[in-house]
Amino acid sequence: MRDLSNKKVLIINTGGTIGMKNTREGYAPVSGYLFGELKKIDDLNREGMPKWDFVEISPLLDSSNISAPQWNNMAKIIADSYCDYDGFVILHGTDTMAYTASALSFILHGLDKPVVLTGSQIPLCDVRSDARDNLISSVIIAGDSIVKEVCLCFGGKLLRGNRSTKTSADTLVAFDSPNYPHLAEIGIAVKYNHSALSKQNGSSLEYLPFSAVPIGVLKIFPGMQFGLFEDIITDKLSAVVLETFGAGNIPHSGDDLLPIIKKAFKAGAVVVVCSQCVAGSVTLGAYQTSTALKNAGAVSGKDMTTESAVAKLYHLFSMGYTTDKIKSLMEQDLAGELTY
Numbered sequence: 001m002r003d004l005s006n007k008k009v010l011i012i013n014t015g016g017t018i019g020m021k022n023t024r025e026g027y028a029p030v031s032g033y034l035f036g037e038l039k040k041i042d043d044l045n046r047e048g049m050p051k052w053d054f055v056e057i058s059p060l061l062d063s064s065n066i067s068a069p070q071w072n073n074m075a076k077i078i079a080d081s082y083c084d085y086d087g088f089v090i091l092h093g094t095d096t097m098a099y100t101a102s103a104l105s106f107i108l109h110g111l112d113k114p115v116v117l118t119g120s121q122i123p124l125c126d127v128r129s130d131a132r133d134n135l136i137s138s139v140i141i142a143g144d145s146i147v148k149e150v151c152l153c154f155g156g157k158l159l160r161g162n163r164s165t166k167t168s169a170d171t172l173v174a175f176d177s178p179n180y181p182h183l184a185e186i187g188i189a190v191k192y193n194h195s196a197l198s199k200q201n202g203s204s205l206e207y208l209p210f211s212a213v214p215i216g217v218l219k220i221f222p223g224m225q226f227g228l229f230e231d232i233i234t235d236k237l238s239a240v241v242l243e244t245f246g247a248g249n250i251p252h253s254g255d256d257l258l259p260i261i262k263k264a265f266k267a268g269a270v271v272v273v274c275s276q277c278v279a280g281s282v283t284l285g286a287y288q289t290s291t292a293l294k295n296a297g298a299v300s301g302k303d304m305t306t307e308s309a310v311a312k313l314y315h316l317f318s319m320g321y322t323t324d325k326i327k328s329l330m331e332q333d334l335a336g337e338l339t340y
């Protein structure tokens with residue numbers, strides 16, 4: 001391992017299983033507990049490792065309770081201490097880690113230091129915990145200054161944050177990025193995949209917080225009665241991500257959905273078509289069943305994850321862009337989140 005003892009990393013604890021204790025109501029995060037446990041990990045404090053500081057958000061949260069205010073808070077902590085550290089590690093629950101990673105990739109515009117999200121499936125102090133390896137690898141990657149983007153380190157893989165998705169509720173390799181190569185494989189050494197890493201263009205960091213944008217995600221299923229969803233799509237939401245079949249297909253079901261989408265556009269809402277498949281891309285117009293969506297004004301989420309599509313919608317609406325601009329930008333690559 002390279003000598004990283006002259007590097008400094010900030011560890012930001014947000015909660016999640018990694019720092020949880022077993023309470024009477026089940027696993028829950030406990031304030032002030034994790035810092036003491038990290039100080040006891042010899043490898044984290046060994047010569048050659050980066051120096052690290054530790055901050056904790058309050059209250060600590062199960063990641064099911066994390067959304068835009070906490071994303072903004074994490075990004076603000078990083079923006080405010082950006083010059084003081086070589087990299088950042090965010091300890092986070094696994095359930096919504098891919099959403100947070102996607103969100104931070106838009107909030108932290110022009111990032112040129114590593115921001116590494118990690119956590120564990122088993123709490124740090126339980127037998128067979130995966131926390132120690134995930135944490136130590138993340139601190140090394142954050143101190144290494146090779147990655148210049150938001151990434152997710154878990155189960156021996158380093159993934160682009162806004163391409164990652166949680167693929168397992170119970171295995172220790174819980175994440176993958178099916179539509180993007182791994183940024184590194186973490187074996188005996190950390191082997192970076194240099195051609196997959198984001199190249200920064202020298203722009204400086206800008207903090208672009210999210211506002212509370214009403215967004216919906218609707219999963220299409222066989223026999224779905226679209227009419228029942230009409231009020232939600234048209235009146236209350238700024239944007240809807242449709243999780244469709246395969247390359248972007250929906251059942252015709254008497255063509256119920258199309259008038260709803262047309263109405264949604266008139267009301268200023270954006271409808272984005274993603275796929276229920278974890279790998280591959282939406283190609284609107286490839287099948288008759290998706291051409292209609294395109295003609296009604298829906299935009300293609302291409303090979304974006306649902307997590308990324310949601311985060312990108314938060315970002316674009318928070319920027320105050322017009323609906324037409326948002327529709328156009330949804331189909332363009334802004335932060336490495338889509339391929340074409």
Ligand code: ASP
Pocket residue numbers: 015016017018061062063064092093094095096119120121
């Ligand atoms: N419910 C937990 C969380 O997401 C699960 C975990 O951390 O693995 O916070």
